[in-house]
Amino acid sequence: MSDGEKVPVLVTGGAGYIGSHAVLALKDAGWPVAVIDNLTTGFRFAVPDDVPFYEGDIEDAALLARIFAEQGTKAIMHFAGSIIVPESVADPLKYYHNNTAKSRVLIATAVAAGVPHFIFSSTAATYGVPESSPVREDDPKSPINPYGWSKLMTEQMLADTSAAHPLNFCVLRYFNVAGADPQARTGQSTAGATHLIKVACEAALGKRDKVSVFGTDYDTPDGTGVRDYIHVSDLAAAHVHALAALVADPARSLTMNCGYGRGFSVLEVLAAVDRVTGGKVTREMGPRRAGDPAALVSDPARIRATLPWVPQHDDLDTIITHALAWEQKLSTIRPEH
Ligand SMILES: NC(=O)c1ccc[n+]([C@@H]2O[C@H](COP(=O)([O-])OP(=O)(O)OC[C@H]3O[C@@H](n4cnc5c(N)ncnc54)[C@H](O)[C@@H]3O)[C@@H](O)[C@H]2O)c1
Numbered sequence: 001m002s003d004g005e006k007v008p009v010l011v012t013g014g015a016g017y018i019g020s021h022a023v024l025a026l027k028d029a030g031w032p033v034a035v036i037d038n039l040t041t042g043f044r045f046a047v048p049d050d051v052p053f054y055e056g057d058i059e060d061a062a063l064l065a066r067i068f069a070e071q072g073t074k075a076i077m078h079f080a081g082s083i084i085v086p087e088s089v090a091d092p093l094k095y096y097h098n099n100t101a102k103s104r105v106l107i108a109t110a111v112a113a114g115v116p117h118f119i120f121s122s123t124a125a126t127y128g129v130p131e132s133s134p135v136r137e138d139d140p141k142s143p144i145n146p147y148g149w150s151k152l153m154t155e156q157m158l159a160d161t162s163a164a165h166p167l168n169f170c171v172l173r174y175f176n177v178a179g180a181d182p183q184a185r186t187g188q189s190t191a192g193a194t195h196l197i198k199v200a201c202e203a204a205l206g207k208r209d210k211v212s213v214f215g216t217d218y219d220t221p222d223g224t225g226v227r228d229y230i231h232v233s234d235l236a237a238a239h240v241h242a243l244a245a246l247v248a249d250p251a252r253s254l255t256m257n258c259g260y261g262r263g264f265s266v267l268e269v270l271a272a273v274d275r276v277t278g279g280k281v282t283r284e285m286g287p288r289r290a291g292d293p294a295a296l297v298s299d300p301a302r303i304r305a306t307l308p309w310v311p312q313h314d315d316l317d318t319i320i321t322h323a324l325a326w327e328q329k330l331s332t333i334r335p336e337h
């Protein structure tokens with residue numbers, strides 16, 4: 001990790017899945033860190049007791065200003081948001097409010113307080129159905145749902161704001177985030193999750209009776225959807241490297257894909273779950289899910305060239321092993337799930 005200056009960081013959404021891993025990565029690397037989260041989908045238990053925690057909403061500008069003053073905040077990692085694609089289609093204004101309008105409040109409050117660095121959780125959903133795969137950062141951005149648009153609009157706000165004010169930013173476009181902290185300190189805890197690896201682990205542990213395979217007639221090697229699964233702890237580490245890069249060069253902003261640059265099909269993921277558990281998850285072949293591209297794989301060349309980031313867990317079986325370990329621990333923390 002960087003030997004440079006370690007400035008105080010505010011993590012929004014730090015009680016959520018990815019944010020809680022980022023908090024651990026920052027803490028482990030010696031960065032002062034605080035969290036704001038409204039606990040709509042996050043969990044207080046996901047934030048270590050020695051990390052200052054503010055329960056509140058990122059649209060509360062007065063609270064943000066108080067946190068910046070109390071913590072001496074010099075960087076923001078912005079994970080807070082709503083993340084369910086079909087919900088964004090049914091209730092787009094919720095997404096333009098929670099993801100776009102509230103991000104505007106956060107950015108404006110940061111500018112007013114002179115917070116100079118900003119890292120933003122964006123998504124491969126900004127590309128829509130990519131014209132080619134692997135996907136590069138400069139490829140066309142044409143989201144096919146309000147979730148993707150709500151994120152792309154925030155990317156644009158950051159770029160425009162950075163051009164006008166002393167704030168540099170890093171947009172990280174995540175591909176499919178999976179797995180859990182290797183020490184099982186945190187993981188994906190949301191009930192009713194829809195992500196394939198989480199769903200498959202729940203099925204492997206008997207929390208669900210089957211996994212539905214959404215489409216078997218895609219133009220992919222085995223007909224099922226292909227995705228670039230990245231271990232959440234590698235993703236968290238990428239954030240820490242990105243932050244060090246922003247602090248080291250305040251004139252520089254970055255936009256980077258976060259993935260490993262290789263894809264696995266749904267059937268390959270299920271085979272890996274069976275391999276890891278020695279069991280057999282029940283699969284039910286079904287129709288395509290609306291809005292799913294056939295294949296979504298990152299071109300990771302830019303992040304690999306820009307940051308000294310070396311993935312530690314680029315292995316599907318490892319991702320699944322860690323996801324399963326967390327899923328087992330979660331049963332003891334939240335027995336109802
Ligand atoms: N999970 C993925 O595969 C994935 C992929 C691409 C991008 N992302 C992005 O990463 C970020 C984190 O996603 P996640 O999977 O950890 O989701 P999550 O739901 O676990 O975490 C989001 C956190 O933000 C909090 N939150 C939501 N709205 C808030 C608000 N207005 N004020 C304060 N706190 C608020 C929630 O309580 C929760 O703790 C999101 O911005 C998401 O869009 C996730």
Ligand SMILES: O=c1ccn([C@@H]2O[C@H](COP(=O)(O)OP(=O)(O)O[C@H]3O[C@H](CO)[C@@H](O)[C@H](O)[C@H]3O)[C@@H](O)[C@H]2O)c(=O)[nH]1
Pocket residue numbers: 083085123124125174175176177194195196197199211212213214215224225226227266289292296
């Ligand atoms: O029960 C399931 C769940 C998923 N899938 C398939 O598995 C693949 C992955 O699906 P999922 O885990 O739901 O992730 P995505 O729909 O690819 O979207 C995730 O990854 C995107 C970035 O690539 C993010 O923007 C989204 O927020 C995040 O949910 C797709 O082919 C799905 O059709 C199934 O077959 N059965």
